[in-house]
Amino acid sequence: xxxxxxxxxxxxxxxxxxxAGLTVVLSALVGPSVKSKEKLSPYECGxxxxxxxxxxxxxxxxxxxLMFLVFDVEVVFMYPWAIVARALGAFGMYEMGIFIxxxxxxxxxxxxxxxxxxx
Amino acid sequence: xxxxxxxxxxxFFYFFAAMTIASxxxxxxxxxxxxxxxxxxxxxxxxxxxxxLLGADxxxxxxxxxxxxxxxxxxxxxxxxxxxxxxxxIFNRLGTLVMGTISAIVTFTIIYYAIRQxxxxxxxxxxSIPTTRPIGTLLMTxxxxxxxxxxxxxxxxxxxxxxxxxxxxxxxxxxxDRDKRGAGLERKDA
Numbered sequence: 001x002x003x004x005x006x007x008x009x010x011x012x013x014x015x016x017x018x019x020a021g022l023t024v025v026l027s028a029l030v031g032p033s034v035k036s037k038e039k040l041s042p043y044e045c046g047x048x049x050x051x052x053x054x055x056x057x058x059x060x061x062x063x064x065x066l067m068f069l070v071f072d073v074e075v076v077f078m079y080p081w082a083i084v085a086r087a088l089g090a091f092g093m094y095e096m097g098i099f100i101x102x103x104x105x106x107x108x109x110x111x112x113x114x115x116x117x118x119x
Numbered sequence: 120x121x122x123x124x125x126x127x128x129x130x131f132f133y134f135f136a137a138m139t140i141a142s143x144x145x146x147x148x149x150x151x152x153x154x155x156x157x158x159x160x161x162x163x164x165x166x167x168x169x170x171x172l173l174g175a176d177x178x179x180x181x182x183x184x185x186x187x188x189x190x191x192x193x194x195x196x197x198x199x200x201x202x203x204x205x206x207x208x209i210f211n212r213l214g215t216l217v218m219g220t221i222s223a224i225v226t227f228t229i230i231y232y233a234i235r236q237x238x239x240x241x242x243x244x245x246x247s248i249p250t251t252r253p254i255g256t257l258l259m260t261x262x263x264x265x266x267x268x269x270x271x272x273x274x275x276x277x278x279x280x281x282x283x284x285x286x287x288x289x290x291x292x293x294x295x296d297r298d299k300r301g302a303g304l305e306r307k308d309a
Contacts, residue, residue, distance in 0.1 A: 059200055062200055069192075073185060074273060079255075080177065099266065099270045106273060106276070
């Protein structure tokens with residue numbers, strides 16, 4: 001397999017980026033180009049676009065993103081634990097259980113405060 | 120184990136280093152804050168590549184997962200949520216430029232001396248070994264307290280998020296109460 005096991009990921013990434021780039025370039029070269037007002041307007045699932053897209057969005061989106069980040073970090077801690085979990089046995093389960101319970105306290109707090117409600 | 124890196128290794132290093140530096144320059148120089156945010160994607164990705172080249176595979180993947188998948192979303196959201204942030208001209212004051220230059224020079228001087236002071240030990244370039252298992256073992260044994268404390272930090276982040284939108288929550292609650300009192304008949308079975 002050579003020097004790096006990450007060479008597989010490098011090959012994969014090259015193919016993916018190459019394919020995506022090739023598709024964009026080919027469609028620009030081969031495809032017909034008709035520019036009308038309707039065609040250049042932003043596509044909104046068939047609904048006529050209204051107003052400016054550059055508005056300030058509700059702050060609730062930010063809270064959802066913050067919550068996502070918290071659980072993202074939690075999952076990152078689970079990867080190294082999951083690899084050694086079998087060797088650790090019940091002790092490892094308790095350790096991760098405590099970790100998850102502490103994080104859940106914060107989750108329940110934010111929930112009770114109504115951070116996930118949209119009115 | 121060899122003392123010199125292979126050509127492939129060097130090629131990848133220069134690729135990721137060029138990507139990091141070029142996109143970091145774009146982050147600073149672009150005037151459109153949305154374009155700056157997207158340039159930051161490439162900076163973080165380049166740093167992840169360098170981590171992996173250094174043999175820190177877990178840190179590299181974590182960088183992709185948290186910084187590209189999470190923090191970048193947060194930054195883009197921050198731009199979206201801020202009023203008028205799309206049209207802000209970043210280079211509108213000369214004072215910012217002067218202060219920025221001074222702080223950049225000071226920061227780089229400190230980093231330069233830190234690099235010169237550290238007695239670097241060259242261990243040679245060997246095939247990267249997976250680091251996730253040793254990290255897991257150490258987290259569950261020697262570093263159990265920091266591991267559990269990390270969850271407290273996550274709780275703090277969530278409490279902070281709830282605190283951030285407290286005024287928004289209060290306004291929403293008042294509106295809901297008002298609706299309940301005002302239009303009681305229509306909302307009774309809703």
